[in-house]
Amino acid sequence: MALVDHRGRVSYRREVETPLNVKRPELISSLVNNIRGILKESGLKKKNIVGIGIGVPGPVDSEKGIVRYFPNIKGWEGVPLKSILQARLGIKVALDNDVNAMTLGEYRFGAGRGVENLVCLTLGTGVGGGLIINGEIYRGSTMCAGEVGHIPINEKGPRCNCGGIACIERYIGNRYVLDRSKKALGKKITLERVDILAKQGNKKAKAIWEDVGRKLGIALTGVVNLLNPDLIVVGGGVSKAGELILRPLRQEIRARAMKDQAKHVKVVRARLGDNAGIIGASLLV
Amino acid sequence: MALVDHRGRVSYRREVETPLNVKRPELISSLVNNIRGILKESGLKKKNIVGIGIGVPGPVDSEKGIVRYFPNIKGWEGVPLKSILQARLGIKVALDNDVNAMTLGEYRFGAGRGVENLVCLTLGTGVGGGLIINGEIYRGSTMCAGEVGHIPINEKGPRCNCGGIACIERYIGNRYVLDRSKKALGKKITLERVDILAKQGNKKAKAIWEDVGRKLGIALTGVVNLLNPDLIVVGGGVSKAGELILRPLRQEIRARAMKDQAKHVKVVRARLGDNAGIIGASLLV
Numbered sequence: 301m302a303l304v305d306h307r308g309r310v311s312y313r314r315e316v317e318t319p320l321n322v323k324r325p326e327l328i329s330s331l332v333n334n335i336r337g338i339l340k341e342s343g344l345k346k347k348n349i350v351g352i353g354i355g356v357p358g359p360v361d362s363e364k365g366i367v368r369y370f371p372n373i374k375g376w377e378g379v380p381l382k383s384i385l386q387a388r389l390g391i392k393v394a395l396d397n398d399v400n401a402m403t404l405g406e407y408r409f410g411a412g413r414g415v416e417n418l419v420c421l422t423l424g425t426g427v428g429g430g431l432i433i434n435g436e437i438y439r440g441s442t443m444c445a446g447e448v449g450h451i452p453i454n455e456k457g458p459r460c461n462c463g464g465i466a467c468i469e470r471y472i473g474n475r476y477v478l479d480r481s482k483k484a485l486g487k488k489i490t491l492e493r494v495d496i497l498a499k500q501g502n503k504k505a506k507a508i509w510e511d512v513g514r515k516l517g518i519a520l521t522g523v524v525n526l527l528n529p530d531l532i533v534v535g536g537g538v539s540k541a542g543e544l545i546l547r548p549l550r551q552e553i554r555a556r557a558m559k560d561q562a563k564h565v566k567v568v569r570a571r572l573g574d575n576a577g578i579i580g581a582s583l584l585v
Numbered sequence: 586m587a588l589v590d591h592r593g594r595v596s597y598r599r600e601v602e603t604p605l606n607v608k609r610p611e612l613i614s615s616l617v618n619n620i621r622g623i624l625k626e627s628g629l630k631k632k633n634i635v636g637i638g639i640g641v642p643g644p645v646d647s648e649k650g651i652v653r654y655f656p657n658i659k660g661w662e663g664v665p666l667k668s669i670l671q672a673r674l675g676i677k678v679a680l681d682n683d684v685n686a687m688t689l690g691e692y693r694f695g696a697g698r699g700v701e702n703l704v705c706l707t708l709g710t711g712v713g714g715g716l717i718i719n720g721e722i723y724r725g726s727t728m729c730a731g732e733v734g735h736i737p738i739n740e741k742g743p744r745c746n747c748g749g750i751a752c753i754e755r756y757i758g759n760r761y762v763l764d765r766s767k768k769a770l771g772k773k774i775t776l777e778r779v780d781i782l783a784k785q786g787n788k789k790a791k792a793i794w795e796d797v798g799r800k801l802g803i804a805l806t807g808v809v810n811l812l813n814p815d816l817i818v819v820g821g822g823v824s825k826a827g828e829l830i831l832r833p834l835r836q837e838i839r840a841r842a843m844k845d846q847a848k849h850v851k852v853v854r855a856r857l858g859d860n861a862g863i864i865g866a867s868l869l870v
Binding site for chain 2: 359415416417429431433434438439440441442443444445446447448450451452453454455462463464465515518519521522523525526527528529530555556557558559560561564565
């Protein structure tokens, strides 16, 4: 949670852990209490706050402010979080999913400033994606658009968590990269350690990031040919590997995507780091 | 060429063959003469015509009315076709590529009426695609969007005409389907004949259409997860196979795409047939 001004500057930030099995009423009360706490500590009054923007980990109806469900937390089916929080806090609330919030943040104040059409990715446990089309977040017909992570890159292949087959996430989601790293570098390896080794020049570690970049580049070739975007912004934990992933990724797009589209699109790292989602959430208001 | 009224009704249609090696000045003069001929035959005057809409076989700058190039006809790089025709005919001209025109036609007067987000495909020599996003043609950052045919469906595979690898067009473009048909059904087979055999229950012929449907379904799984559209409209020659292609295509999307997206999207045949592009071109005006 943070206080963000109208230029996207974060003046106060507070991190609150969410216990894995927290129930909905307690989580909502925790939200309310923490927001009140932030106002108190910062010496601000309600009338100083334009609104509360929230990025949630799952699909939402952002027009009505209703959580549709959370894939990883039970008990949130159809919860009208916007009206619940507005009633308890007396402040205007706006809601979207966390990847759309991050996309909006990078678009307005980060790596995506000044473009019209943008694809934003987060590489983590899952591979999330958000789309800016003609200068606005594109949410799709039932608010589910942007799932770059679930583009198949093979006709046949391993089954993905989403129920699909050979989705890009099934190859480059954290745990699959970690599995491959363990085979190549030993059981005690972590992704942070793979990154350090790769930056020190370890060939096996570099090959792992290169494979992530190449595979992602294949999925993005389809996106680039389909959407002809100005820019692809890559964020999330694994993106800290930087050019070790982005270079093979760009090579793959250049080698496989159509000339006009490949020539035009730029692929860069996200710029706002952990603040992208928070800054984007403020923009929802 | 046709006369189309404001409700998308075609009242007069004339087909003009384009010789393979026709030069640009002759082709433009042929356009001008045929348009004058249509006016004469129909007894209409310039003042009765709102404008001339044209769908061209290649990328255009539709705002400026400039042809960027034609992949299959030489000598059309950067031709300001709109202003050339306006100067010679004294009638307002609007320009877009042929697949966008077809997409617009199906969207406003065909299978796509009433939806917000639509993917339109034409199956032929190539696999063309057009996108309606939030109720409007989406052209992309350099007017190249919509290339559904060049989404890769495998990491490794045959090289495509576009320079890419394992693009869906490389598997289901007419000549590749014909190659497979010849192997299965004999050298003298045609795609029309494959369709007749399949509809008569020939197992080998049915398997060919089923394979086209499944492979296209894999490429469209990525599109459905990414764009969360209301509708996919399938047109072009091969689409005449109808349910023999569409049934396995839908099965593949249902089996592989994410639940919300798969449940929402409908896949149907184009409705306007050969008139889709002409009706769509009229809408450009």
